[in-house]
Amino acid sequence: MGDKKNKKSTADILQESRHVLYGDEVEVATVLENVLTLLNRMDTRLVSIEKNTSKNTSTLTQMNDKLNSLTARVITVETDIVNVKSRVSDLETSSEGTGNLFDEVKSKTCSLEKDIEQLKRNNGDGNDSQSIKDELRKLESYNEKLKGKLLDMQCRSMKYNLIFTGLQEQRDENCEMKIRQFIHNEMKIQKPLEFGNIHRFGKSEPGKPRPIIARFLYYSDLDMVKKAGRNLRGTFYGVNEQFPPEIEEQRRKLYPIAKQARKEKLKVVMKRDKLYINDKLVKPDEIADDTEHKEPQRSTTRPNKRPRVNSTPERDETKTDDLDVIDLPGYKFVMKNRSHLNRVKSGGIVLGFKESLSDHISVVETDSKYILWFKIDKHVVKLQQDILCGIVYIPPENSVYCVGDPFSEIESEFLNFSTSHDNICLFGDFNARTAEESDFDVVNFEEFSGMLDIENEGVCTLDELNINRLRKSMDHKKNNFGNLLLEFCKNNNMFILNGRMCEDKGLGSFTCKNTSVVDYNIASPNFLKLVQNFSVLNSSVLFSDIHNPLSLKITCYEKQNDVSHDDEMPEEKIKRWENEQLDTFISNIDRLKVNEILAQLTEMVENTSENSIINKVVEDVCHLLTNAAKSTFGTFTKRRKHTQNIKKSKPWFDSEW
Structure with a gap:
């Protein structure tokens, strides 16, 4: 009954609606026309809806593709983050192991x-x-x-350190600024110096300022400051080298002896814990209180005469002395005699060259008796700098003629010259046996390739010139002087030519008695670019009874100065890696920054991050390690390399000189 009532009600409503719309007279045609109009409108709407639906379907497809691409990139980023985190963990593990x-x-x-x-x-x-x-x-x-x-x-490790005493201490002071002002005002040094770390050390005591230790980046700067210490005489300031306590205790015993010897105007040299007076080693426990250190005097009745046969030589002897004359037409000779007159001769140094080159070759006077320095004028070789060469003769180790530390003497003079010369070559008899050991250090940080601006430019030069990193040698033995020579090369970025270049490549031929290699030619990276040929010649009694001559031929370049100003802008570089500074490098890493980076990495692993955030984290890691390296090893400025036009020498140029 209810259903019928509802249907009737609906019919009544429809009837009333028709009456309102069309009145009492209802025409079927009008109704159909209205229905047709309504259907047309509905059809138009449906067509519009279909078009919009097609467009939305295409947009959804594009969105799906982008989501798939984004998912792939996120997976790649997560993998990279895991790798970076693993490398950081490996670095910490390696540092902890090395630190122990x-x-x-x-x-x-x-x-x-x-x-x-x-x-x-x-x-x-x-x-x-x-x-x-x-x-x-x-x-x-x-x-x-x-x-x-x-x-x-x-x-x-303390070689580049100086200790400054007597400088007043204030709270929150800037030690570096204080040292710079002190050196400028009190020591009268106007040249700007490069430092590493500068800080005070020791326990604080009321009324007593703690010493300041300063680490120099260049030994030449340290040597300059040390020599300027004479300006502090009569003041309460002091400047001293830093040594371990054992060495310092021994030096305290030697100070009074050295002071007395200087008063007597004797030659005094102190190396670490060893004192040499007139080139003779002095031990404090062998000297009585009343002993006077006077140089033996020669009789005045035989001026400019050699000592008699039964006289005993008191100094290092040399194979040449001031009475020797070398006369060869067309050539000029310069000799460096280790002593003026001696009965027994052992090891002088002679430089010979054509007289026509006298205006282009100049001898550089130095104190060391183990090396003769000379320069080749840049105009004759058509370079932008003079070539600096050194002829070396070091007596055999444990020999009575080897007094002091020859390699330290040579290195000290080398450091003074290296600041103004790039083309440096040393050659001669070093009496050093080095076997086939490497003459350079390699930083084994391959996993951080490109992240640190630390490079060994010399090794890069070897690779650029297609020169073997590993050298060969027929002599497989090594002695203490060999270790010192290798250390000299590593510290000063010099490379041994023997067994590595030209005709001696892969050979490392014997140079003495056909049993050992003791004569070397070592060169700076820039000089390697000039080498045209190097060889070990057959032995000849004309030159030596036991040594083989070394032959070196260089190519001269002509460089045009058409470099733009931008090419000459200096570029900051980080000094090469030193294994003994590993602990300092680790301590200079900012731990707070490391924790921040680790927190960011953890957050990136847990939450999807944008590429910009990932790139920033990588940059932070790079800056972290680079800043630690700058604080540890220091920096130097280098002019950017530029292309230079190279011309062949003129036909009349004689390369045989």
Whole structure:
């Protein structure tokens, strides 16, 4: 009943609607026309809806493609983040392992000392045997070697340090600014100096300022400041080199002896814990209180005469002296005699060249008796700088003629010259056997390639010139002077030509008695570019009874100065890596910044990040390591390389000189 009532009501409503719309008269045609109009409108709407639906479908497809691409990139980014985090973890692990090196050496030394004490006690009880005594001697010898190596490493790490005393201490002071003002005002040095770290050290005591330790980037700057210490005489200021406590204690014993010798106007040289007076090693425990250090005087009845046969030589002897004359038509000779007149000769240095080149070759006078420096004028070789050469003769180690530290003397003079010369070459008899050991250090940080601006330009030069990094040598033995020569090359970016270049490439021919390699030609990276040929010639009694001559031929370039101003702008570079500075490098890494980066990495792994954020994190890591390297090794300015036109020498130019 209810359904019928509802249907009736609906019919009534429709009837009323028709009446309102069309009145009492309802025409079927009108109704159909209205229905048709309504259907046309509905059709138009449906067509419009279909078009919009098609457009939306295309947009959705594009959105789907972009989402797929974004998903792939996010996966790649997550992989890169995991790799970066792994590398950072590996770096921390490697740093911790390397940082324990000295602790391990120290623990081994303590263990050896305990073993020695135990063996001594056993020996005192009468229970030892001959084998125990031998073992004790071996342990003592090994312990002394370890101590010596550790002490040598400490000395080398302090080589570029100076200690300034007497400077007043204030709260929140700037030590670097204070040192710069002190050097300028009190020591009268106007040249700007480059420093590494500068800080005070030691315990604070009321009324007593702590010393300031300054690390120089260049040894030439340190040497200049050290020599300017004479300007502080009569003041309460002091400037001294830094040495380990063991070395400093020994030097305190030598200071009074050196002071007395200087008053007597004798030649005094102090190297670490060794004192040389008139080139003779002096030991404080061998000198009595009333001993006077006077140079032996020669009789005036035989002026300019050689000592008699039964006289004893008191100085290093040389194969040439002031009475020797070398006369060869068309040539000029310069000699550096290690002593004026001696009975027994051993090792002088002679430079010979054509007289026509006298205006282009100049000898540089220096104090070291182990090297003769000379310059080749830049105009004759058509370079922008003079070529600096050094002829070396170092007597055999443990020889009575080898006094002092030859390599330190040569290195000190080398550092003074290297600041103004790029083309440097040393050659001669070093009496050093180096086997095939490397003459440069390589930083094994391949996983951070491109992230640090640390480079060994010399090694890059070897690669550019297609020169073997590894050199060969027929001599497979090594001596102490060999270690010192390799250390000299590593410290000063010099490279050995023997066994590496030209005719001697892959050979490393013997240079002495057909059994050893002791004569070398070493050169700076820039000089390597000039080398046209290097070879070890056959032995000849005309030159030496036991040594083989070395032959070196260079190519001369003509460089045009058409460089734009932009090319000459200096570029800041970080000095090359030093393994002994690893602990300092680690300590200079900003730990707070590391924690911030790790937090960002963790957040990036957990949440999807934009590429810009990822790039910023990578830049932060680069800046973190680069800043630590700058603080540790220091920086230097280098002019940008530019293309230079190279012309062949004129036909009349004689390259045989």
